[in-house]
Amino acid sequence: MGRIRIVFMSIVYRSPNTNDEFEKYFKFRWEILRKPLGLALGSEQDRFDTTAFHIAAFKNQNIIGVGRIQIENDKTSRIRYMAVDEKFRMQGVGSCMLNELEAISYNHSIQICWLYARDKAVKFYLKNNYEVNGIADSELEIPHQRMQKTLSPSLAL
Numbered sequence: 001m002g003r004i005r006i007v008f009m010s011i012v013y014r015s016p017n018t019n020d021e022f023e024k025y026f027k028f029r030w031e032i033l034r035k036p037l038g039l040a041l042g043s044e045q046d047r048f049d050t051t052a053f054h055i056a057a058f059k060n061q062n063i064i065g066v067g068r069i070q071i072e073n074d075k076t077s078r079i080r081y082m083a084v085d086e087k088f089r090m091q092g093v094g095s096c097m098l099n100e101l102e103a104i105s106y107n108h109s110i111q112i113c114w115l116y117a118r119d120k121a122v123k124f125y126l127k128n129n130y131e132v133n134g135i136a137d138s139e140l141e142i143p144h145q146r147m148q149k150t151l152s153p154s155l156a157l
Contacts, residue, residue, distance in 0.1 A: 119142070
């Protein structure tokens, strides 16, 4: 949906542009987030994918990270489906994608971003200035925390 193209450490951060890129994007989402839970291919998509903003991290034409943000009616935005290839974790890839998603939100006059973080991802979001504000009611059978962040004007693109 967006035309973001940020290059950092020879990694390009942008929305998938073609049907082939979106197919690889969704396959990556399933491989990292759903397949390990025994969920079927297709469970990585939902009805908001057509209206949400997507970001992918590309290294040498390969997707190494994905994320999505959807603008909600109550003037908040929700981040979902954040995932980074294990080989590229702890290198800033997730934080770069998160910053891009937050900037999209802010540029749509949204000041509150929220998400459900798997327990093992809470530390990542805390490091990126999110606060825990409750236990999440996730459709997945693994523990999640509800987290949110008030966005700053410094995020504007």
